[in-house]
Amino acid sequence: MSPETRREQLVALGVRLLSTRSLEELSIDVLAEEAGISRGLLYHYFGNKRDFHRAVVRSAADDLIRVTAPVHDGEPLERLARSLDAYVGYVEESYAGYVSLVRAAASGDEDLREIYEEARAALTDRIFDAADAAADAGGVLESLRLADTAAVRLMVRGWSAMVEDTVIAWVREPQGVNRDDLLRMLAAALPGVLSGAP
Amino acid sequence: MSPETRREQLVALGVRLLSTRSLEELSIDVLAEEAGISRGLLYHYFGNKRDFHRAVVRSAADDLIRVTAPVHDGEPLERLARSLDAYVGYVEESYAGYVSLVRAAASGDEDLREIYEEARAALTDRIFDAADAAADAGGVLESLRLADTAAVRLMVRGWSAMVEDTVIAWVREPQGVNRDDLLRMLAAALPGVLSGAP
Numbered sequence: 001m002s003p004e005t006r007r008e009q010l011v012a013l014g015v016r017l018l019s020t021r022s023l024e025e026l027s028i029d030v031l032a033e034e035a036g037i038s039r040g041l042l043y044h045y046f047g048n049k050r051d052f053h054r055a056v057v058r059s060a061a062d063d064l065i066r067v068t069a070p071v072h073d074g075e076p077l078e079r080l081a082r083s084l085d086a087y088v089g090y091v092e093e094s095y096a097g098y099v100s101l102v103r104a105a106a107s108g109d110e111d112l113r114e115i116y117e118e119a120r121a122a123l124t125d126r127i128f129d130a131a132d133a134a135a136d137a138g139g140v141l142e143s144l145r146l147a148d149t150a151a152v153r154l155m156v157r158g159w160s161a162m163v164e165d166t167v168i169a170w171v172r173e174p175q176g177v178n179r180d181d182l183l184r185m186l187a188a189a190l191p192g193v194l195s196g197a198p
Numbered sequence: 199m200s201p202e203t204r205r206e207q208l209v210a211l212g213v214r215l216l217s218t219r220s221l222e223e224l225s226i227d228v229l230a231e232e233a234g235i236s237r238g239l240l241y242h243y244f245g246n247k248r249d250f251h252r253a254v255v256r257s258a259a260d261d262l263i264r265v266t267a268p269v270h271d272g273e274p275l276e277r278l279a280r281s282l283d284a285y286v287g288y289v290e291e292s293y294a295g296y297v298s299l300v301r302a303a304a305s306g307d308e309d310l311r312e313i314y315e316e317a318r319a320a321l322t323d324r325i326f327d328a329a330d331a332a333a334d335a336g337g338v339l340e341s342l343r344l345a346d347t348a349a350v351r352l353m354v355r356g357w358s359a360m361v362e363d364t365v366i367a368w369v370r371e372p373q374g375v376n377r378d379d380l381l382r383m384l385a386a387a388l389p390g391v392l393s394g395a396p
Contacts, residue, residue, distance in 0.1 A: 102304070103304050106300070106301050106304030150373040150374050150375050151375045151379055151380075151383065153373075154364060154367060154368060154373065154375055154380075154383075155364065155383055155387070157363065157364065157367060158360040158361070158363055158364035158367075158387070159360060161359050161360050161362070161363030161364070162356040162357060162359050162360035162363075162391065163356070164359070165355065165356055165359030165360075166352055166353065166355065166356035166359070169352060169355060169356075170352060175348040175351075175352065176348050177348050177349045177352055181349055181396050182349075182352075184394050184396075185349065185352075185353055185391075185394040185395060185396075186394075187394070188393050188394025189353070189356070189390065189391045189393070189394060191390070191393075192387065192389070192390020192391050192392070192393045192394070193360065193383075193387045193390050193391060194390070195386050195387070195389075195390045196382050196383040196384075196385070196386025196387060196390070197383060198379050198382075198383075
């Protein structure tokens with residue numbers, strides 16, 4: 001097995017471990033024990049704990065971007081709802097790791113913040129990306145008859161913060177709100193949030 | 199001057215200092231220098247840096263709750279807009295300190311998180327608080343003909359996360375969006391976010 005393949009396997013193991021524990025709890029020691037190899041060998045692959053965390057968070061962010069990739073058929077808001085469905089599924093499966101990523105980004109680690117912002121931008125940029133839209137149905141903005149302005153971008157960013165906070169709160173404690181209602185509310189909230197755009 | 203009054207003065211100084219620097223940058227050393235008293239005396243008042251930070255954040259949260267106190271006249275959404283106006287003003291004046299509070303809460307310090315959640319709950323609870331509403335105009339939910347359900351509470355929580363993220367992003371870089379448009383969009387977003395509630 002090439003060193004590169006071995007490193008990829010270790011990162012994948014790190015991502016799996018991150019789904020049930022926080023970034024602080026994900027140490028080189030924990031990885032070494034789970035992988036059944038020595039700490040020394042892990043330092044050979046990752047240099048230090050911070051590089052290891054960066055590689056794991058990068059990979060987790062790539063997974064998130066991949067699983068929520070837009071579908072290309074259906075009406076714009078229906079496609080948005082399906083992308084949200086995949087996002088909720090991701091947070092359900094990787095709750096601890098995802099919360100840990102959000103917290104790490106907020107805590108001021110610039111590298112982790114950058115990876116997080118990139119993942120969030122990838123999710124929201126799709127709303128503006130005409131290339132993602134099916135040729136006959138147009139994009140989300142087009143269906144709402146909105147131009148791509150700074151005000152609209154600011155509010156779409158706000159909508160994505162709302163989605164993140166709401167989904168984390170719901171996965172932690174659904175309070176009797178069912179999944180379909182959640183998805184419907186989040187999708188309906190986008191045109192709602194944009195309703196006051198000039 | 200009583201020790202209690204002196205301590206309050208020092209906390210107020212801490213809050214002022216927090217408006218232009220982050221919590222990490224707000225050390226006992228910085229406070230001692232600005233207050234012109236010894237570090238030893240400060241440890242007498244606060245015990246340790248963490249207690250000092252808790253007192254400052256508690257006081258900043260109280261300020262936020264106070265300046266955004268709901269007004270009692272006008273239509274529900276107009277009152278909401280005025281409360282948002284005060285909130286934006288607070289973030290403008292205390293940008294670094296406020297961002298620092300949000301980050302500290304996200305980073306996992308449970309005490310700071312609790313104070314932050316309490317401040318946020320105080321802001322959103324007003325939307326459900328009939329006692330805050332002018333007798334003739336009713337509350338925000340009433341004006342939207344919505345019942346106080348778990349789904350509605352979840353989405354109001356999401357709206358407040360959106361407001362926080364959007365206002366911080368706008369104060370950092372307005373991108374040509376003017377203040378009135380921002381306030382109008384944030385107020386219109388509440389009924390928008392709730393439009394999909396079952």
